[in-house]
Amino acid sequence: MTPAVLPRKLGFPSAPKKGESDCASRNWDLLSDARASSAPRPGGIIEIEHYQNRHSVPAHRRSVMTARSEDSQPGLRPDELGEADCWELLRTTQLCRLAFTGADGFPDIRPVNHLAVDRTIYIRSAVDSKFLAVASQPRVAVEVDGVDDANFWSVVVRGVVEQVTSEAELHRVGVEHFKSWTAMPKLFVLKVTASEITGRRFPKVAHPTPPVYAVPVTETARSRHQELRGERPAPIPHFQPPSQS
Structure with a gap:
């Protein structure tokens, strides 16, 4: 069986130190628990949404892969x-x-x-x-x-x-x-x-760097990302009813 792959946050290779933000600590706990207690997903990839739901991570702290967008944070929207x-x-x-x-x-x-x-x-x-x-x-x-x-x-x-x-x-x-x-x-x-x-x-301001993960983007994440950016969903194709002769 292919072992589960622990998603790795770039620029955050080790556990957070004392005094770091609660968000950083929660993210580390979220990822560390994946290796210890959860079964691997198909292809050895762990789905981040599964862990966020399991740990009841608040919506405002969810990662980019589960549709958190920098555009939703004040001052980050271009x-x-x-x-x-x-x-x-x-x-x-x-x-x-x-x-x-x-x-x-x-x-x-x-x-x-x-x-x-x-x-x-x-x-x-x-x-x-x-x-x-x-x-x-x-x-x-x-x-x-x-x-x-x-x-x-x-x-x-x-x-x-x-x-x-x-x-x-x-x-x-x-x-x-x-x-x-x-x-x-x-x-x-x-x-x-x-x-x-x-x-x-x-x-030109310093922005917080969110984590990045090697996981597939789900349809839920796509829909949430469009919602945060204010994008309208693609319309359902429709046709005029046939005329009665």
Whole structure:
């Protein structure tokens, strides 16, 4: 029989010392008891929910694997950025990551220099594998992140990419003066027209590090996580009743 595997909390390899928080002590007791008194689950994996229920761990102390979310704690939820703020941050940066579907069908991502003008992202490019891939599968995503004095931030743009073939547009946006960081000649310009843009800001504060476990995520945990994040469940498909002729 495969022995039970004790879930190990990263950064917490030994028993808590005197004076540590009650939450840390309870977590350690929870995990230590798994080795001593409980039967192994299929595949030698111990389900954390089983022990939390058995020990009556309060809901506000339950682990991430049983749907405790940092978003439920005051001060830990990131700020959602408005569209105008997202574009302003894009205009202050020159390096982004372009995600696209490669020629082999797998996701690919490349760091590229960009220029954000009029809610459009322009990218200089050579006729390389990236250029050829997006020509055939133009749905892409662009990610930019950065840091300021008080926050970390990230902006993601999803949209459709195409080659710029208008000389007037090139002169209007000034992309011909935009220099790439690499020495390879890049004689063509791609533009990403955004269909969706989202951004988040994370404050630079010390956050408590929750435990992590090598256990499967249950449907209960998924549902609870969505509830804590305020996400609506997927609607049940429905159809109009057939018309009576």
